[in-house]
Amino acid sequence: MGKALQSVMRGIWIVSVVSTATAIGIAYGWQTHGWVGAALFGLIGYGSGALFAYSPSLLFDLAEFWAS
Numbered sequence: 001m002g003k004a005l006q007s008v009m010r011g012i013w014i015v016s017v018v019s020t021a022t023a024i025g026i027a028y029g030w031q032t033h034g035w036v037g038a039a040l041f042g043l044i045g046y047g048s049g050a051l052f053a054y055s056p057s058l059l060f061d062l063a064e065f066w067a068s
Contacts, residue, residue: 014053021049 025045029037052059 013056017053017056017059018046018049021045021052 022042022045025041025043025048026038029039029041033041
């Protein structure tokens with residue numbers, strides 16, 4: 001039961017981080033560069049979201065760095 005719950009939580013983490021980073025990239029690209037910017041920054045957001053989903057400590061280290 002514990003391993004199944006851990007897998008479900010990891011799946012939720014991956015989907016939420018990747019979709020949030022992609023949405024932020026699309027919104028920023030759309031506001032600054034239009035369609036092309038939305039596509040490119042969305043792709044960059046997807047890549048960074050995948051990186052943050054793979055290594056959650058990297059995301060929290062960056063958040064701590066930006067907060068200080």
